[in-house]
Amino acid sequence: MTETDEIDFEIDPEDLEGGPGTERELGEPCLLVDDLHITYRVLGAKRIGTAAADDAKGRRFLRRLLAQGRDQVGSVREIPAVRGVSFTARRGESIGIVGINGSGKSTLLRAVAGLIPPTKGAVYVAGEPSLLGVNAVLMGKLSGERNIMIGGLALGLTQAEVRAKFDDIVEFSGIGDAVYLPMRTYSSGMSARLRFAISSAATPDILMIDEALATGDATFRQKSKARIDTVREQAGTVFLVSHSLATIESICSRVLWVHEGRLVMDGPAEDVCAAYKGFVRAKRRKS
Amino acid sequence: MEENGLARMGVRPSFRDYVRELWRRRxxxxxxATSxxxxxNQNSYLGQLWxxxxxxxxxxxxxxxxxxxxxxxxxxxxxxxxxxxxxxxFRFFDRSVVVGADSIRxxxxxVRSVHFPRAVLPIxxxxxxxxxxxxxLIVMIGVSWVSQFFPGQGPVPLDWSWFLIVPAVLLLWLFSTGCAFLVGRWVAITPDIKNLIxxxxxxxxYGSGVIFSINHLLGDHPAAKILEYQPVAVYLYLARGAIADEPTIPQDPVMWYLGVGWALLFLVVGFVMFWRGEERYGRD
Incomplete structure (x- = not known):
């Protein structure tokens, strides 16, 4: 993974005019994360160090076979993805999460949404969070139309409500008649747009967005920014994970910087983004 | 934390809330299920004809x-x-258990995008x-009826008892859902169990007499009673009793009681077991 991918300047800040609106009055706390730990259990993963040991010369064939066998049988590796994160979010806040690849951003977001049970610590929340991820494929074999119904029902809408919002969702996503084709035929941008339209149709109390805005074109980005603002105006909270600092700076008032599963910095968007940019530049120079 | 209007996430809901939430998601x-x-059958020229x-x-x-x-x-x-x-x-039961086992994975x-009671998936x-x-089922009944015209095959007369296939299938469905809950939980937490299914x-x-008659083979063997009254054999008995006209498979109220009993037992135990694992699904 090259570090040059990390800052994405592709998005022009002009696409997302309007600014984050930091002056907005903040409400009472609606989310409290208390010493959150998430450890993934990976079955059948190679143990660290065995690869090097295998290469050691003079090893007997049998012993090498045994060493390899140990990796294949009963090997469990614990991977700490989030290690002890605590913060509080208030109503009407929009919070960006930045960090390099593999730093635990998406895991943090999912855990905060209550979709991955915490290994240790706890998340307290008022209202129902809704997560919107680019890689959360609903069902690729089914048409977009079917997926809208499934997604809407999964979010807790009734069938009548989904039907009422159907045209709105299709129009917002801008995919037109393609909504009747199976979702596996969609481009990544199309399906990201449809997912965003579905997830934000229910106007959740807490909206969590995982990289979704990076996939849309300029028009779509503008539309989605408007929708995020609507959620915030209805006293909701928005979380946004993105590699695009331009997107984060234009939408978020507050930014959390996560590195190796720990919270490095938590503060106003400009300060954290500046510090993060400095960190990435320093890292790039080193490599 | 509760007093601030904040509720803890990822905690298993009470049994009543869970059932109520599940009912709301019907x-x-x-x-x-229909999707x-x-x-x-979508990726073929004949489509749903398959x-x-x-x-x-x-x-x-x-x-x-x-x-x-x-x-x-x-x-x-x-x-x-x-x-x-x-x-x-049997194929229906077998498929139900296999897909039930994989329902979380x-x-x-x-599971990782939206909140809903996970029991939705096995159901x-x-x-x-x-x-x-x-x-x-329509094919099954049709073939059974046509079979009487083959040489050496006994009659399968049209009969009111054919309607009993409906409660027989419904009971088997409830029983299979109970089994799907059980294996669904086990496999979600210990994937290895899938290989044992x-x-x-x-x-x-083989123990339920899918392609041969257990009674005929075992006779008075002590194991015969166990094999005869275990759930899968009971449901096969009920379905055959409804359609086929076998002298060895008469209508038997005891079998119906057993069918209802097994279905309720597995459904309730399976559902409670599945609910108890609720907060653990989706971690890996």
Missing amino acids: AFIGVL KSQSR AVLTPLLNATVYVIIFGIILDTTRGMSNGIAFIVIGTFM NNLSL AQVLSELTTLLPA PFAMRFLM
């Missing part, structure tokens, strides 16, 4: 191998009907098997 279960059974063609071809294979070539059903008045009903009903992206999976069973199913298949 439309979701229905749509998920899954539709998508199964929902009928697949069971028809299956029945043909069984009839040719077991009914005509092997003649495994000595002592039966109509071996073809016996085998076709047995294999179709196969829908991980859904929807088994329900989708039930929707594919319905066209198969085919063997358990094979045991059940």
